[in-house]
Amino acid sequence: MPSATHQTLVLLFESHPELTFELARRAGAPLRDEYERIEQVSAEFEDPLDIENPVRADVALAGHKHGRPRRALVVEVQLGEDANKEWTVVLYRAALRRKLRCSTWVVWFSPDPKVRASVFEPMFAEEPELRPLVVTPEMIPRVRDLAAAMADYAWAVLAAVMHATGPDAVVGARCTIQALLRSKPPNYGRYIQLVTDSIGEEAMQQVREQLPPEDEEPLSEWERRGSAFVRGRKEGLAQGREQGREQGREQGLEAMRGALRAVLEVRGLAVDDRTDAQISACADTDELSVLISRAATVTSAAQLFSANA
Structure with missing residues (x-):
């Protein structure tokens, strides 16, 4: 497929x-x-x-x-x-x-x-x-400024994909994502995901750090809605809460822990023994919900709990 x-x-x-x-x-x-x-x-x-x-x-x-x-x-x-x-x-x-x-x-x-x-x-x-x-x-010329990306977002998307491993990968992706977030054309969420998947997580982390404040939150919000791992998050949350009501609190918590591990697995983030033990010990549904969302943006599983400190 x-x-x-x-x-x-x-x-x-x-x-x-x-x-x-x-x-x-x-x-x-x-x-x-x-x-x-x-x-x-x-x-x-x-x-x-x-x-x-x-x-x-x-x-x-x-x-x-x-x-x-x-x-x-x-x-x-x-x-x-x-x-x-x-x-x-x-x-x-x-x-x-x-x-x-x-x-x-x-x-x-x-x-x-x-x-x-x-x-x-x-x-x-x-x-x-x-x-x-x-x-x-x-x-496909490289896109290096926001005005060029805003003028033709489709070309900007193609440029970000085609030059995803070059020296302008970060600036091209940043300008393209900003243009998509600000103009919101049809299917803009899918195009953002295309760009983020093309450049890789390390470069994407640099993009997040360079985004101006007005664009930071919409990006992470879209990632939580549209990334590949979101399906597992939504199903895990729904399953966990439903099981928490119908079959007991511990079953619901375990389902949410499973959803958190699934998000990390889909993103290719290895879970060490210490982090796995912290996940197993987490017994608060609200905290697990926050951790599942945080798993969308961290660059390593270990950051889940360090960011929570």
Whole structure:
């Protein structure tokens, strides 16, 4: 099943077709026309060798001019290497071209340099004419100030993802998150999570430290609502309180302790023996609720109780 990161990148391309066409231009597609509209079209195609199991691309878009499709794009978001792409991307392009009767290109987007390199070697080393258009970091300028991020948050999100390991990772993520928090476009929470997941926890901690006071609390509040571990927190809290009423206080506390451990596990924070013993000894539902929320932002499990002192 595609990851949340993959699906949010797909959402970004679907929601911003003009950005997607511009990215294709930068990658080499000869898209010189001005289009009356750019619309999303079905990305599901028949596999001629297996009719009963259609294949599906990530995004398919068509630019219309004079009342008909004039140019079309297939966008593939790849976070890992997949040998099947050496034939699926060719099939996608041919199938969409046949369906719309217009020139079509495949755009390959990946923030991972190894995945980008796989398109050149080994997949299409001897067949460059079949190679999709690969988006590279040079095609997406770094965002270094809030005004630029506010002017076009979608480009800022892409820049934060594509340059997530470079020297401007922290400033780019900070400006992008600030712009998203202040403008609150549709799905801004998912885009914030995309940025935070891309840059890693160490860089994200620097972002938190650099955020101005007016942006600090909304960010941590969103993280508590929208991060991957929140589902476990909510279910754990609900389960703990419900069990506390129906089956006894200790069962409810144990469920909340389990939820706290689950949050730390999802975030990849190791729990040492001392911290585990402190969690086991915690016998206050309000304190456990605070600790579960705090687990969203600490950089180590040991900070849970030191911050509580």
